[in-house]
Amino acid sequence: MIDLDDLLAPLADADLGDPLPVDQIRSRAESRAAGGRRRRLAIVGATAAFALVIGAALVVAERGRPTGVDAVDSATTLATEPEPAPVDDLVADLPVGRFPYDMLVEGGDLWVLNNTSRDVTRISIAEHRVVSTIAVQGGAPGGNANRLVATAGAVWVAGVSTPDGPGIARIDTATDVVTVVPTAFEPIAISARGGELWVGGQRTVGSGGDERLDATVQRIDVGNLEADEPIGLAVGRVPVDVALTDDGLWVLVQATGPSPLLRVDPATGEVTDRIDVDAAAVRLVATDDEVVVGADTSQLGGRTGAVTLVDPATRTVVATAPLDARPEAIVLVDDLIVTSGLRALDRRTLAERPLPARYSGLGFAMTGDGTSLWASVPGSPDGSAAVRRLSIDDVRAAVAEEAELGVPAGWQLIDYGELRFAVPATWEVPVTESCASGAPGVVLLPTRSTSTCSAVNPIPLPESVVWIVESDPQPGGVPAELGTLDATTFGSLACTTCRPTYHLPSGLQISVTGPEADAVLASFTRSGVDQALADGPLADRSGWRTVAFGGVSVEVPPGWPVVDLPGSDTITTTPDGTVTGMSGRTDPGGCGGDRFGETGYAYVGSSQVVSSCPATFVLPVHPGVGLWIRSFPDVGHAMVEARPYDGPSEVDLEVVSGPLNRSVREPVLDVAVDGPDGPVLVTIGARSDPATIRAILASIRVPG
8 A cells, every 4th residue: 555645755845935837737647548437546646736735836827728618508607707705696796885784675676774984875686786876974974874764665764964963864765865854863773664753862851960861762754754752761871773563662772781672652652661681782673473682792892692582472581592793683584583694593492593604794784575685795994895695595495404414503514534523613623733723622633644833842732632543443342322323432542531432343433522522422423425325315406507528517506606617717928928827716625725615616627727825734624515527637646446336327437535635535525437538527515415416426427
């Protein structure tokens, strides 16, 4: 057996600063085996990929090469711009103003209130474009401009300033004309229902040295734009939100202690009920059946928060759930409560419903329109930002996907060989033990890497460690369960604190230490690849799109954008035709990271772009969603094993096993097929549903 550590050791000490010529970086085999099934594939040429991980600095191109896509059906749109942030329904982000703070859907348009720029961006949902930008500051500095509501024919903005004092802005939806309605105080909150409009704010009451700030609400007639007398609530200081329902007017008041949630009789102005919720309350959403309150639990620092569910019938708190961020936005979606950062909670119990990491950070401002969830996207340092349209069906599916995967909230999924397990998201998976950087937990996997990051003064390992060691199978032992896997237990590994040690029939040994050990051990199950290769159902391929490379075609789900890797390259040349530079996409995982993310893409062909990559000290073991079809690469000195795929397929496929030029076995399924132009490799991310992976394999075709 060839030891890759020995083969690659000279490279680890070599000076790789000088750029490599293109023929070394991306050489192709001169000849391929013609026809027949391959039981063992001899692979050559590890140097190139090793150099990519360490940091080649040259950008190179081969001019005149064909595009990577041979054939794409009419339903496919090729992506040729730099890869965008993951978007669930393939709709590009739309630019808005600075610091989008609130948004709503009215009259087929999305209205986005930009707090810092004091304007409203109007977006046509049907045409997916910005229609207009409407200034609402009222001709004077100041104002909060932080809440939006809609009534028939109008959109209203709370918190504008005019030379004559504070007010609210009415935007005529037919003309975009702005009318400012004066108020007795600076409005901070606003709510509308039918022909009624209520605003909330604070005003100074008292005199003769006995002045104080009082939380106040005021009714405005949307027909004649006349305001009733303000109603002082004699409690707290700032009503941060109001919500009008058939049951009454709910007013959320921010206070230094517990925040009062008040129920006000709209007819009399009387406060009929008070319910104390978390301090520093910031957001209120109410229906006839439920009241949801969002609070900042970090003294308005935005670092942590909470959501409280109140029963409006009994006027009691049903449940409270902590959050890892301030819930500035709250949207009710079917059986879910979705808050800022796209965190999802069960609408009845407030139990967290984890969403994939691709949603993280979105939706400081949010709204829904029944089929889509509109969320703000963080912007540039000057505050300019964008909004993104997310399919509610995709959000539901993502919740179901995470639930099926069994990933606890705030944990990460790891696949290694036959294993899948989860650990807290703050833990790391270093290339070697010496590369541990001080994370609260570490996963140590068998690796072919020879990296020594801290040979002189290595950082001590934390208390929480997952140890996985490859060994020969050992007979005997005490039967035990490792998550859903059958195992046996013996004594300890070299680490004396590792108890117990679980042995699998394959020879793998697993031990976990630390306070999270029981939860980590309970998460072990079969890897995504093993589940996909087992007998089981196939996903329905109705509506799937077809991509092809090298005479081999494959179908992918309709939500996956198709990326033509060589076709996305941009070549820079001198007047005499000399190539001086190139930009475009790199191959998936080109800098040593995970091949795929949590949003599916179909990559076709191989890029000629070589990025300047930093050294990587973590292993690519997080399963993702996606597919990559290209020529079978020259990937290593080792003999890579291949075995026939015995699942549903109309062509001969070989399941390829081995690290394929990486220092660890990746969470992907590699399948080789003989095409008319030579062997083709299809790589599928292991996070996809097993039925989807089987359907992809069953769709592979070779002409003739």
